[in-house]
Amino acid sequence: MPQTDSRTATHDANSQDADEPAPPDGFAQALRRHLESALGRPVRCIETHISWVLLDGEHAWKLKKPVRLGFLDFGSAEVRERFCREELRLNRRLAPDLYLDVVAIRGSREQPRIDGEGPPIDHAVLMREFPPGALLSERLAAGRLNGADLDRLAERIAAFHEAVPAAAPGAGFGSAAHVGAATARVLDSLAQRLDDPRVVRLRAWCETEAVRLRPVFDRRRAEGKVRECHGDLHLANAVALGEEVTAFDCIEFAPDLRWIDVQSEVAFLAMDLMAHARGDLAFRFLDAWLAHSGDHEGVPVLRYYLVYRALVRAMVAAIRAGQQVAGGAPTTAPTGASADAPTDSPTAAPDYLALADRLARLRDARLLITHGLSGSGKSHLAARLLERAGALRLRSDVERKRLAGLRPLARSGSGPGDGLYRAEDSVRTYARLLAQATIALDAGWPVIVDATFLRAPERDAFRAAARERGLPFTILHCRAEADLLRERVRARELRGGDPSEAGLAVLERQIAGHDPLRDDERPLAIEVDTGRPVDIDALAGDWARRAP
Secondary structure, eight states: OOOOOHHHHHHTTTOGGGGSOOOOOSHHHHHHHHHHHHHTSOOEEEEOSSEEEEEOSSEEEEEEOOOBOSSOBOOSHHHHHHHHHHHHHHHTTTOTTTEEEEEEEEEOSSSEESSSSSOOSEEEEEEEOOOTTOBHHHHHHTTOOOHHHHHHHHHHHHHHHHHSOBOOTTOOTTOHHHHHHHHHHHHHHHHHHOOOHHHHHHHHHHHHHHHHHHHHHHHHHHTTOEEEOOSOOSGGGEEEETTEEEEOOOOOSOHHHHEEEHHHHHHHHHHHHHHTTOHHHHHHHHHHHHHHHOOGGGGGGHHHHHHHHHHHHHHHHHHHHHHHHHOOOOOOOOSSSOTTOOOOOTTTOOOHHHHHHHHHHOOOOEEEEEEOOTTSSHHHHHHHHHHHHTOEEEEHHHHHHHHTTOOTTOOOOOOTTSGGGSHHHHHHHHHHHHHHHHHHHHTTOEEEEESOOOSHHHHHHHHHHHHHTTOOEEEEEEEOOHHHHHHHHHHHHHHOOOSOOOOHHHHHHHHHSOOOOOTTTGGGEEEEETTSOOOHHHHHHHHHHTOO
């Protein structure tokens, strides 16, 4: 199917120029033949609306087309060189091993060459070609995309967001007005192409939400949450290379698509997973990103950005459908370094408009807290349950360290009752968990709070917060035999790589004294013996049935 570059379509949804294919040009084919002659091996050419990419088996040579569209002007060689260098600079932030150089092309457009003397006639971004099947979109289609891939990507993106600059106070990027206008342009484009009542319904929802969230959008911009991001973080722009998972092919030509709220960035990838019927992986990615970024205060805008990103992809699909009817649009692939990146097929293309409509209407706020001794399997079950239930998780071990300025996996060296585990630190930790849980609940999400909750007052505070909101409250009570608890805690200490620092001494203190569930709490509890296999689908169903 003809494929529109989603980046160009997003930038100016109303531009008719954006729907037009680039004029024919033999320059790319001439350079392809020169590379084959110089390198002695086959070279293939793939195409998007704004680029040609030549793949020689080791490297990718990315050329910008000499096109003038409603939102970019690549008409002059000087401008193309500038954007090649900008593409190199920006993509080296996340993929320095893929983006190698900007290469001058000499000779003439009829007989180009990459060596010799003479003034440059154009430039190309030189990239390392990665093997077929490395894109996350390809891994998903082949059934090989797993949670560990997304955990690594989430950690990488969180660190990236922390390192890139925030938008200047006077810039309009990420403001409520800017976000609302961008959404309106996408909806206008959809309305021109589709006669669908969902577009009308979604416009009303987006306008209402934009007004409600106006102070949140503006506050986040003031707090530095609008940053120079990747801008196009979907599955076909993320790649697994060995143990490393990262993103590439960011937006270089349109700053307003790159300077965005970090929640908008991660919403794109999460939405793409949801659209491909992998909501479990979407919530695993969000869970990992929130754990590393700590941006739970941004959850109120997450749903809006999920809907917006789905609308953008629905618009791109509508443009593609129009091109297919009209004919003549270029056959394309994603603009990265893989020659075998898949395009959507007519039978497999997700229904992004249906996803946007469902996300806008879905509110499933309910609260579940865990309860159990160290080693009872609380975190393991919570991680599995959030994937099945589409829930957001807060983890005491992570937030306790964040309050102390530590990373989730950092070791504090604290012992029972000292360091991070003093009574006053536990009070602060549970207060933080409660504040963040209420933010997510008020935004309409199911929430899991992963902590021991061995003291009744801690449980009562969360129960009261749910009651005040008229929301279901559930306790996931995890238990196992004492010897198994000791075995698990000992193995966790030896293995490392877990935010929890609760060792055997902590466990023995817990066994010696804690508040068991009271009689009035037991009807609210789901009791699980984690010494036996747990049916996570049945557990998710049990939790869901407790909601009205």
